[in-house]
Amino acid sequence: MELLPQAIVDGLLIGGIYITIAIGFSLAYGVMHIIDFAVGEWIMLGAFLGFYLHKGTGIDPFILLPVVFLVFFGVGYIFQPLIHRVLSGKRGNPVLMGLVFTFGLALMFRGIALTAFGFYTHSIPAKFFQGSLFFQFGNFFVTIPMIRLAGLIYALSITAILHYLLKNTDFGLAVRALAQHKESAGLMGVNAKKTGSYVYGIYVGISAMTGVIIGSIFSINAQMGADYTVFAFFVVVLAGMGYLAGVPWAAFLLGLVQSFFLIYLSPSYTLLAVFGILYVILLISPKGLFAKGV
Amino acid sequence: MHRKILIFGVIFVIALATIPLLVHDTFYLRVITEAIMWIGLAITWDVIAGYTGYLNFGHGAFFGIGAYTTAILMMRAHWPFGLALIAGGLASGLTAAFIGAPTLRLRGAYFAIATWALARALQQLALVLNFTGGPDGMRLPPFLNPEFFFYAMLTVVVITFAGLWILLEFAPFGLKLKAIREDEAGAMALGLNPTSLKIQSFVLSALPTGIIGGVYAYWITYIDPASVLGDLVTDQAVVMAVFGGLGTLVGPAIGAVLLFAFKTYFWAYLSDYQVLYLIILGAVIALSVVFLPDGLWGTILKYKSSKSPMPLRNDTGETK
């Protein structure tokens, strides 16, 4: 019982990270109708870029975030036309081919990472955020490591920036138009290809930055991608596919599930629990917790 | 047409069955047995993916369920191999029905996600449970008879291939699945019940996969979560089917033989660079999708039909 507040706080802190994993992914789905099986691999690759940049320059990983974002924005921007080509293929069922394509990408990235970085586990130490905050209320103790707090602040900032971009800019208008109706958005003068490229770039960039944050909170290795792919799926399905407003709630829920399993049961059951919840949600409310998915 | 294929198939199977009489080197017999196994895994994956249009990214889970069920029943309940094998197939089929019922009502993306998550969850489950042996895996009673396993694998895969051929190419079932793949809403207006057909297709894909897994477990005599529930089973089945040609049975079979031959060669000479193999798998999938969307066999078929004299006139929208 004494651990309950800690479990909740931990859950919310981890959950913040999952928002940034899922929000870009959900955006890319909403606009391009692509389920990117490489989401976890983008996170992993971003983490390694952060790791080597930090190792080479000694600059704090949090300061390196914009660099990582720019690099991977560029990568995403370059990849998008290829995905667009697959998705607009004349052959029946292009969505299917899109799924197969990103599945292949994921395998390739994992292989490249294993070849280049080996099987070792690393972490990216952030000097700026060391130590912990400590609270006591009667019998209850809560420890908040500074680095996790920084992670949550990062996540909330990204969410806020994205929210602003979508609600208050022409780009955001184009994105929302595309997400709602592809054909009529084209009639309204929205360039689907170009907007898609930006969206995919932003999604890949955010995922890569989040990889760096994960590296400074937890650890990184070349095989980490698959688990984060499952987490991204979990959050997005729970939120309702393409329904951005549902993402934070689903992400916090995942964080809570994870921290409760860590503290009360065993972390080895986490994936099972994740699958169990996913299954039940698909069974009773396939459009997510809020029934707003597409 | 069908008679020609039947005669060709029978001759081909008889030729395969004589292999143990000619090949006495256990290494080569093992390689051929495994190649046959991969034919089975690639064609079963293609039933749900290529014919029906739903991607199962957890095919390995059904292989693993079959392997573990067979192992557990033989070791813990002392069932005979044949019975345990059938139970392994049924367990896989039931799991498919259980996973398929909620997810196959939805868009394909949900199904892809659910099967992928299932495979990861099952691997985790096998790691933490006691009766699966956890990370140590399970040892089966050694039965060192390569010929027996060659014939066991051949029998299972030939029956699977023939069964799928009859159902998908000869009977109308395959045509119905293809209609669903092409346009689900439209298929409904023509009297097809998509959810029911998709679940049937998924079970049809999973059941033989489980049986193949069971044969594999007894053959290799040692299974653990990484070997039978790892990603590699799914990854390779996907490459084989996509590269060979989705929506056909011959394509994935060719893909399986080619990829497995390559893998064997690669493993023999480049075993220091095993992770390179993953890159190659991924690259073959991605490049096939972009440059060879019909796969090897599909492209050959298209080329052949464009060469053959067309019994049709140009489509002008007008008829006589």
Next chain:
Amino acid sequence: MNSKPTVLNIDSVTKDFGGLRAVDDVSFKIRQGEIVGLIGPNGAGKTTLFNIISGYYPPTKGKIVFKGNNISGLSPFKLAKLGIGRTFQIVKPFAGLTVLENVMVASLLRYPKKKEAEEHSWKILEFTGLADRAYMQAAGLTLAGRKRLEISKALALEPSLLLLDEVVAGLNPAEAAKTVELIFKLKEDEGITILIVEHIMRVIMSISDRIVVLNYGRKIAEGKPEAIAQDPIVIQAYLGEED
């Protein structure tokens, strides 16, 4: 004509999408052997009504009675079995299959054996004039060919009621004339009851025994083509669309 039994009874059907009322309390009947035209300006709810009748949407209120049975909310594949065939406004053939295979999928409903389904499909293709393109990939058909394939598939179900959604629009005059001829043949030779949505007034006026007019989801008129053409409310609705 009134002595003919009612095939389809649309009884105060309403359909809401969120806050939007797409079909508002619409009722009309179709008698056996009739061709009923369903017209109205864009967004009047014609296609929505089609989707309700053919089982793609359940009605929010009201019911659909087909040959005496309440069929509201039944799934499309069950309705196909009961004898309702439909075409889609946006023609989407099974692109990867041949024309023959496309029709065979539908024929399998009444002829579960593949061989019989194939024979039946050939008959349908002869009837609709697509037999010479039977082995062609459906993706390669022209618009006219696709529309005719849509009709072929619906016919292969051997329906007693056929719902045709814009099967003429978009065709050139020669093609259009052929399709109209085909529809008459369906009525006269096969005795199929038809509900047809069509934009081209000339076609709908010449083809229909009776016409139902929708506007903003409501039925604003029903009657013989000549009467409908003179109806001031109908003219007003169409004029309103112009500006």
